[in-house]
Every structure is written in structure tokens, then in C-alpha cells.
Amino acid sequence: MTDAQNKPCIICVAITGSLPTKANNPAVPISIEEQLESTHEAFEAGASIVHAHVRNPDQTPTSDPDKFARLKEGLEKHCPGMIIQFSTGGRSGAGKARGGMLPLAPDMASLSVGSNNFPTRVYENPPDLIDWLAGEMRTYGVKPEVEAFDLSHIFQAVAMWRDGRIPDTPYIQFVMGVKNAMPVDKPAFDFYVETVRRLVPGGEWCAAGIGAGQLTVNEWSVAAGGHART
Amino acid sequence: MTDAQNKPCIICVAITGSLPTKANNPAVPISIEEQLESTHEAFEAGASIVHAHVRNPDQTPTSDPDKFARLKEGLEKHCPGMIIQFSTGGRSGAGKARGGMLPLAPDMASLSVGSNNFPTRVYENPPDLIDWLAGEMRTYGVKPEVEAFDLSHIFQAVAMWRDGRIPDTPYIQFVMGVKNAMPVDKPAFDFYVETVRRLVPGGEWCAAGIGAGQLTVNEWSVAAGGHART
Ligand SMILES: [Zn+2]
Ligand SMILES: [Zn+2]
Ligand SMILES: [Zn+2]
Ligand SMILES: [Zn+2]
Numbered sequence: 001m002t003d004a005q006n007k008p009c010i011i012c013v014a015i016t017g018s019l020p021t022k023a024n025n026p027a028v029p030i031s032i033e034e035q036l037e038s039t040h041e042a043f044e045a046g047a048s049i050v051h052a053h054v055r056n057p058d059q060t061p062t063s064d065p066d067k068f069a070r071l072k073e074g075l076e077k078h079c080p081g082m083i084i085q086f087s088t089g090g091r092s093g094a095g096k097a098r099g100g101m102l103p104l105a106p107d108m109a110s111l112s113v114g115s116n117n118f119p120t121r122v123y124e125n126p127p128d129l130i131d132w133l134a135g136e137m138r139t140y141g142v143k144p145e146v147e148a149f150d151l152s153h154i155f156q157a158v159a160m161w162r163d164g165r166i167p168d169t170p171y172i173q174f175v176m177g178v179k180n181a182m183p184v185d186k187p188a189f190d191f192y193v194e195t196v197r198r199l200v201p202g203g204e205w206c207a208a209g210i211g212a213g214q215l216t217v218n219e220w221s222v223a224a225g226g227h228a229r230t
Numbered sequence: 231m232t233d234a235q236n237k238p239c240i241i242c243v244a245i246t247g248s249l250p251t252k253a254n255n256p257a258v259p260i261s262i263e264e265q266l267e268s269t270h271e272a273f274e275a276g277a278s279i280v281h282a283h284v285r286n287p288d289q290t291p292t293s294d295p296d297k298f299a300r301l302k303e304g305l306e307k308h309c310p311g312m313i314i315q316f317s318t319g320g321r322s323g324a325g326k327a328r329g330g331m332l333p334l335a336p337d338m339a340s341l342s343v344g345s346n347n348f349p350t351r352v353y354e355n356p357p358d359l360i361d362w363l364a365g366e367m368r369t370y371g372v373k374p375e376v377e378a379f380d381l382s383h384i385f386q387a388v389a390m391w392r393d394g395r396i397p398d399t400p401y402i403q404f405v406m407g408v409k410n411a412m413p414v415d416k417p418a419f420d421f422y423v424e425t426v427r428r429l430v431p432g433g434e435w436c437a438a439g440i441g442a443g444q445l446t447v448n449e450w451s452v453a454a455g456g457h458a459r460t
Binding site: 101102104112116117119120121122123125126127128147150151152155156159180181182183185187188191194 | 330345347350354380381385389394425
């Protein structure tokens with residue numbers, strides 16, 4: 001049923017994320033220079049996609065296009081051929097600021113297509129903002145990675161693909177283990193995979209587990225023929 | 231596998247909803263008097279739960295506790311034994327106003343346990359509001375009907391049951407067919423049922439399809455041993 005044994009696994013490295021600081025882990029790369037060094041190590045070790053957030057000097061997340069521009073320039077020089085994916089997630093900015101870096105035309109960008117709860121708040125992705133972000137991605141030739149925090153987000157990605165808001169076969173990432181959203185659950189994971197196979201034949205997908213679930217979800221993903229996000 | 235053939239099907243009648251007006255359908259009951267008349271007809275026809283919203287004289291939705299009190303008084307008189315369920319949904323009020331009628335101690339109240347997109351906006355149910363509504367339901371002995379607009383909402387109901395925020399076996403309603411949330415999809419419906427059976431053994435559930443999906447989802451629900459919402 002799966003071609004897990006034969007096909008290369010894409011490893012997507014999330015070098016920084018939006019939340020951890022040096023107080024949580026001194027190795028978290030914060031400055032562009034630290035991010036380039038850390039990405040280069042992962043690239044040498046075989047990672048082929050870098051999922052990037054940028055930070056302010058005080059370590060808080062930002063969507064500042066200048067910072068993304070400097071990161072992209074450095075990555076193109078130091079990690080030639082690596083696929084660059086920028087985050088448009090809601091922890092780094094609000095409203096259209098979340099997509100202010102898309103004119104830099106990275107290879108990919110993350111795209112949330114629905115709303116859900118996070119540990120202490122609502123992760124708000126209003127329909128018109130989603131459509132605007134998807135439109136910017138089409139304009140600048142950026143391939144979305146759909147972040148599926150819940151089952152309906154897979155259906156929404158399919159609906160957007162069918163009506164052209166997502167031009168090519170959607171690439172979907174399942175996110176599990178966020179408190180108050182979808183937990184790390186094997187039958188749900190299997191149903192996610194089944195749903196993508198049913199609705200997006202030949203579609204590629206990846207999966208990420210948050211915190212303690214990270215390795216578990218990576219193992220499920222690779223075994224089922226998906227890709228892995230660190 | 232199911233006891234659909236032998237067990238009585240609970241019919242829950244949503245007499246008014248939060249959105250339709252007399253312009254959409256002249257038969258929509260708006261005043262308390264019209265709601266009582268309409269519920270009484272459904273009660274005589276076999277409905278055992280009434281899911282109630284109340285309206286302002288201009289037909290807009292409200293959470294006004296005085297209106298709910300008058301409705302409850304009338305229902306107790308005209309439909310003795312009928313289970314009264316008040317809506318705490320976000321279309322009729324904002325924040326804690328959504329639960330201002332819970333001290334009236336209806337038998338049941340709807341409870342959203344996650345957030346999701348609606349056709350034109352985010353349906354916001356922040357974690358602290360959910361916990362407050364669930365707490366008011368415990369205080370006043372109101373049984374929640376969990377509104378599951380997505381798969382993770384079933385998991386969230388289970389988590390709340392396990393840690394005591396929902397004291398008894400959760401009663402879960404699957405809602406399908408809302409644009410930008412979960413569509414009417416048979417494999418997803420089957421997986422919902424499977425998930426409830428796995429995580430809430432013996433738990434009762436019902437399902438509602440919105441608009442064109444209403445009869446389809448009712449049929450699936452009754453065939454699988456669930457209850458039906460009009
Ligand atoms: Zn990210
Ligand atoms: Zn990925
Ligand atoms: Zn309702
Ligand atoms: Zn119901």
C-alpha cells in the first residue's frame with residue numbers, strides 16, 4: 001500500500017519556531033547568523049526544507065520582511081538548493097502582516113486554512129485572511145504547506161485546491177499534540193492519511209508532533225510514507 | 231454492531247436557530263408565543279428535546295435571560311416532560327453573556343469546546359470561556375450537549391470529561407455542512423461515530439447536517455444508532 005521503503009523522505013527542519021527562547025534552550029538560534037549556522041548543519045545532515053520564523057533582538061517573534069530577506073539571502077548562499085519555507089503563522093504577526101514577506105517569493109510558505117484553539121487562546125484565521133494569503137502565494141509563485149490542526153482543515157485544503165485558490169496538489173502537514181487542538185492519536189493520524197489518499201491521490205504530506213509527541217508522530221509519518229518535520 | 235433497530239431515537243427539535251428570519255421562511259417562530267406553539271406541535275409529533283434560541287422583536291438573536299425564563303416557563307406548562315436545551319452559541323451573544331441564562335437551570339445547554347471557521351468569520355470559543363460555561367453548567371446542574379464542528383472537539387469533550395469539567399458521560403452532537411468547517415462527508419461521519427465508541431463507551435450522540443445536508447445526516451445518524459436533530 002505505501003511506498004515508504006522506496007521513496008526518499010523529505011526532512012523539513014524547523015530551526016527556530018515562534019516560541020522557544022534561549023531561556024528554554026540555549027541552543028535555539030535567534031539571530032539570522034545563528035539561524036544560518038544551524039540550518040547549514042541540518043542541510044549537511046540531509047534536511048531538504050527549512051521552515052523559518054524570524055525573531056526580534058529581544059527574542060520575540062516577528063514577521064518583519066527585512067529579516068526574512070536577510071535570512072533568504074544567507075540561505076541561498078550557504079545552503080544552495082535547500083527549499084526555503086517561511087512561516088505565515090499567527091504567532092509572529094497579526095492580519096496581513098503575516099504575509100508581508102511573501103513578495104520575497106520563498107519556495108514555500110506555511111498556510112493555515114481554518115481556526116482552532118491553542119493552549120490559552122483562539123488561533124484565528126478568518127476566511128478572508130486565508131484567501132488573501134493564498135492569493136499572495138499565487139501571485140508570487142509560493143507553494144503553500146497547509147497546516148492541518150484539525151480534520152476539517154484537510155477538507156478545506158481540498159476545497160481550495162478544487163476551486164483554484166491553491167493551484168497545485170496541496171502539500172499538507174498534520175499538526176498533532178497542541179493542547180486544546182488535535183492530540184497525538186494513532187487512529188486519527190491514520191484517518192488523516194486515509195483522507196489525503198482518498199481526496200488528493202498522489203498528494204504528499206508530512207506530520208509534526210508538538211513537544212513530547214514529536215518522535216512518535218515522526219515515526220508514524222515515515223512508516224506511512226509521509227515526510228517528517230522536526 | 232449497532233442497536234439502531236431496538237433503541238428509541240431521541241428527536242431534538244431546533245425550533246428557531248439563530249439566523250433564519252420570517253423573510254427566509256414565514257413559518258420561523260420568533261416570539262415566545264410562536265415558539266411555544268411550534269414546540270408543542272413537535273412535542274405531540276414525538277420530539278423529546280427542544281433546542282432553543284431566543285430572539286429580539288426585530289428578529290435578531292439574543293441571549294437575554296428574561297426571554298429564556300419566559301420560554302422555559304411556557305414549555306414546562308405546555309410540553310410537560312420535554313427536555314429543555316438552551317443554546318449558549320456564539321451567534322446570540324458574546325463572552326459570558328452567552329451563559330447568562332444558565333442560572334435558570336434548563337435540563338441541557340449546548341456547549342462548544344473548540345473554535346473553527348464559519349462561512350464569513352471565526353467562531354471564537356476561547357479556552358477560558360469554555361471552562362467558565364462548563365463551570366456554570368456544573369453549578370446549576372445543566373447537562374451539556376457538546377457541539378462538535380470538527381474532530382478535535384470530540385477529543386476535547388473527552389478530555390473535559392476525564393478531568394471532571396464535564397461531570398457525566400458527554401453527549402456529543404456532530405455538526406456537518408457548515409461552510410469552512412466540516413463538510414457532509416460519510417467517511418468522516420463514520421470516523422466520528424467510531425471515535426465516540428472508542429473513547430466514550432456507551433456514550434450517546436446525535437448529528438445535525440446544515441441546510442441541504444440535513445436529511446442525509448439525519449439518515450446516517452439514525453442508521454448508526456445515534457439521535458437526530460432537526
Ligand atoms: Zn512554524
Ligand atoms: Zn513539513
Ligand atoms: Zn442552536
Ligand atoms: Zn442534539
